[in-house]
Amino acid sequence: MLKKPLQERAVKTRNLFLDTAGQLLAEVGFDKLTTNLICERAGLTPPALYHYFSNKYEVVEELGNRLSAEQDVIIYKWMQTQDAFPFPPVQIAALLNALHEHSLKQPNAERIYATLRGMKQTRDNPLFTMQNVSKSCAEWLSKILPEIDPELIIIRVRIVIQAMFGVHTMLLENPEMDAEKTNEETAEMLGAFIGNLTNK
Structure with missing residues (x-):
């Protein structure tokens, strides 16, 4: 897993990805969960997510x-x-x-x-x-x-x-x-x- 952010804005962005992933996990399950789906729901781009996580496994692990x-x-x-x-x-x-x-x-x-x-x-x-x-x-x-x-x-x-x-x-x-x-x-x-x- 990539290094955790220290700046407040970056921490909020990372937590947004995590909160969004948690919601989607309950809605669609892990098999249908994708990084693109997380980004779409969060209103952010995939490069932004990959700045914090390499894949959906790391998101759920976190x-x-x-x-x-x-x-x-x-x-x-x-x-x-x-x-x-x-x-x-x-x-x-x-x-x-x-x-x-x-x-x-x-x-x-x-x-x-x-x-x-x-x-x-x-x-x-x-x-x-x-x-x-x-x-x-x-x-x-x-x-x-x-x-x-x-x-x-x-x-x-x-x-x-x-x-x-x-x-x-x-x-x-x-x-x-x-x-x-x-x-x-x-x-x-x-x-x-x-x-x-x-x-x-």
């Missing part, structure tokens, strides 16, 4: 990156509020609910996630690997539990993050499910899994 970055902020803020271990399930459920509510407010989040899962070009996307947030969470947890093997902590944290994302996308794809109840059950499971670290 949509995922943008969603992922916003979700990471929610997780980091939650971490700052936790001062006791093990973490109470009610606190974990609050985090899961916050992540879910955030995605519900984002246009076409479900379609973006679904598209990304089917794109081989995005297998290194933080949306899938969660490497950045997993590393930060593991470092934070290692400070709370300095006596625990850091390698074990990172393994558990990555499992937890992936499980959280799995439940998160399941709820988006199945709006008939009771999100709060599902998150409560998930929190009980994840809380026990992480809490068990002190028994190792």
